[in-house]
Amino acid sequence: MFLGWALSKLLYLEVNICKYNPIRASSYLSLPLEIEKRKAVLNIKNQDNMCFKWCILAHLHPVHWRNHRYRVQHYTPFADELLFDNLAFPISLKDIKIFENLNNISVNVYGLETIFKKSGENVCEVVGPLHHTSQKRNIHVNLLLISNNFGQTHYCLIHNISRLLNSQLNKNTHAKYFCDGCLVYFHSQFNLDKHQQHDCNHIYTKLPTTNLIQDKTGNLRPENILKFENYGKKLKVPFVVYADFECILQPISFSKPNPKESFTVKSFKHNPYSFAYFIKCSFNDSLSKFYTYRGPNCAQIFIETLTYDCEKIYSEYFVTPKPMNDLTFEQKFEFENAKCCHICLNEFEPNSQIVRDHCHLTGQFRGAAHGVCNLNFQLPHFIPVFFHNLSNYDAHLFIKELACNHKNINVIAQNKEKYITFSKTIINQTGAIPPFRLKFLDSFRFMASSLDKLAQNLNSDQFVHVRKYFSDVNKFNLIRQKGVFPYSYIDSYTRLKETRLPSYNEFYDQLRDSNISENDYTRANEVWNLFECKNLGEYSDLYLKSDVLLLTDVYENFREICLNIYGLDPA
Secondary structure, three states: OOOOOOOOOOOOOOOOOOOOOOOOEOOOOOOOHHHHOOOOEEOOOOOOOOHHHHHHHHHHOOOOHHHOOOOHHHOHHHOOOOOOOOOOOOOOHHHHHHHHHHHOEEEEEEEEEEEEOOOOOEEEEEEEEEEOOOOOOOEEEEEEEEEOOOOOEEEEEEOOHHHHHHHHHOOOOOOOEEOOOOOOEEOOHHHHHHHHHHHOOOOOOOOOOOOEEEOOOOOEEEOOOOOOOOHHHHOOOOEEEEEEEEEEEEEOOOOOOOOOOOOOOOOEEEEEEEEEEEEEEOOOHHHOEEEEEEOOOHHHHHHHHHHHHHHHHHHHHHOOOOOOOOOOHHHHHHHHOOOEOOOOOOEOOOOOOEEEEEOOOOOOEEEEEEHHHHHHOOOOOEEEEEEOOHHHHHHHHHHHHHOOOOOOEEEEEOOOOOEEEEEEEEEOOOOOOOOEEEEEEEHHHOOOOOHHHHHHOOOHHHOHHHHHHOOOHHHHHHHOOOOOOOOOOOOOHHHHHOOOOOOOHHHOEOOOOEOOOHHHHHHHHHHHHHOOOOOHHHHHHHHHHHHHHHHHHHHHHHHHHHHHHOOOOOO
């Protein structure tokens, strides 16, 4: 009412009545025709609100399709078999977990969604799961939850999930065998059984929704909108390790296999006899360190020495942050006049908490930042260790030694033999602080080429670490190129004591079925003579050292490019 006005009369009264129906499954609804045609779903014609119960009983007591299995009376004799204590009908999705625990039955629930295809037609497709069991049990049931335009819902029993989903995956009519645990499918029952017995982690992919969530900066955003917020990845990792092994290829005797059957021949046993690693410090090069070892128990000593060095780094530089240095006049002026956060690059709001961000290793002031951004802009709780071709080769040489103590190992596996990355806890933290880890990575996954070709892409000025250890011009020009090594020739420790460079034919690589070029052999002789190698062991040490330093220069250059272009460190 406006001030001074009065109601004269009512011209008419309009009443809208809406039927309230909560999201629960109840009485019978017919299936969409295209789903019904797949003959993979049993739709029980119940007139009560217990369709969930009848579906479970229909799974436990199947009836032949000729006997009108959609009729409720087939299942009423077994109505008391299931427990529904403190559960109200119709059963909601959130109550299914309670039902599972009461009856030792696992349930997955799928839904239907109308999809508009490019052909211009609307198609009904199965989506979900709307409910995915946290533990698959001996008795497992798949249900389909359907609904109508009035908000009514109804459970149906999926008795053939392969037939139900096959047509919407592709036009191939061959049967597919779906895993109820993770929803991956296979082309044979044998492969499915093998997967369920050994590989299934019972994890499925949940698609994001439009629900609002809070990001790391404290702002609300829809769950299905991706936004970069791992600002810690913009920090350059302070310590990075580059490493490599050399092995003795000990021949293995074997009987001749049957050519009519598939076979794998084990021809060599790879025994590591030397390793080298270079610890690169990004903020103080005087802290960088090269270490090499040649001798027995190579893999064990590698883990022990690397762990010792990294524990020392942690205790000296990660435990106690260095306080901020006194700000200069220019830095104070920069902070007081800052308009945006130097971390997230968003402008400051009037109510923003603005703090001084500084490096915890050097104490240097970095800029003005949001308080939340500053808290998330933390040093990594790991030291990366890079091998070139770790997944295919080096990981197999030392991973058993890595598991000798009782500290945790985390693995991201490509399969049972190849690991994308793995990490080892070396220091357990207290409270909510994550453990400090060694994180082993394969540089080949970032730069999929041989070290020889990668080194050829660098100019002379980019070989910073090779030049540091080989300052003589002649030595530098030889070492900046990837060397050659007689891998197959080194079949015992006594070979390393030989005082001559192997002949050209002895450089033949039996594993690759190839030999080096004559130019490479000439360069190997030049290296032997210029560095005055006394035996093959010293030549091996030099070859290993050059490989590690080449990898360091190649990957450090790659890091600089990524930081300059993307603002992210690939370490």
